[in-house]
Amino acid sequence: MQKYIDINSIADIHKFYKYDKPQHPLITIIDLTKANPDRPKEEVYYRTPLYSVMCKRFEGSMKYGKSHYDFEEGTLMFTAPHQVISSSPDIRVLEGWGLFFHPDLLHASELGRKIHEYNFFHYDVNEALHISDTEKSTLLDCLQKIENEYSQNFDRHTQGLILDNLQLMLNYCTRFYGRQFLTRAKVNHDIVQKFERLLSDYFATDTLIETGLPDVKHFASQLRLSPDYLSDLLSKYTGKTTLEHIHLQLIDKAKSLLLGSQRSISEIAYDLGFGHPSHFTKIFKSKTGMSPRDFRSMN
Helix, strand or coil: CCCEEECCCHHHHHHHCCCCCCCCCCEEEEECCCCCCCCCCCCCEEECCCEEEEEEEEECEEEECCEEEECCCCEEEEECCCCEEEECCCCEEEEEEEEEECHHHHCCCHHHHHHHHCHHHHCCHHHCECCCHHHHHHHHHHHHHHHHHHHCCCCCCHHHHHHHHHHHHHHHHHHHHHHHHHHCHHHHHHHHHHHHHHHHHHHHCCCHHHHCCCCHHHHHHHCCCCHHHHHHHHHHHHCCCHHHHHHHHHHHHHHHHHHHCCCCHHHHHHHCCCCCHHHHHHHHHHHHCCCHHHHHHHC
């Protein structure tokens, strides 16, 4: 039976790592080489409502969802609230830090409105960001400014400066991921090709009426990637997200059926896996600028 440990607050994070009391209730930075957590001898799963950014080099392995990852190389890993993490009991941190912040920190801020745009919080652990020493120094500079702000007496500027430096750090991470996508061009090109084959094969069948339209998760699972990582990778290399690729393939097949048969619009919609013809019409019009009926009548 799986055992879960809930870490519900910044204060709980400090207790877990046997750190002094936190200096801010909603954000903290932990030096993982100075932490001394009590790890159970058996494998346990940790849950927390916090965001985390962790730069680690381990001896041992960590499990994130259903995937194992070896942390002997220094990497940056991101987790969103309520994601489940597990680590081996004998894991040993060689170097690293952890930044933890509660969603409440972001309320009514620009970062709060944009946090969903940082897709890497939803990547799988095997899609972690590998950073150079220069990049690591850049992030450490942001961390130092955040820590300086919450460690001194609060004034009316403190909250804004913490958020500004946190957002700056996340923006750098976005840049670094962009670099990583480009430096892994061969691997990523192979993934794009595999995705395109999977997509073509899916729409080449005559079983859409039974299987329905594919979603992003379907192809991500086939490629052993997280949905957000796959969409970001495709956006970087093709300029279109996974969903946009699915819709383009769908429109191509719809056009073929509209021009190559006398079936009604409703029948074609059902053949393509739509439960409601109106949904098919809406997507078709958004992609082509005309309704399926108008498209058929003009050709």
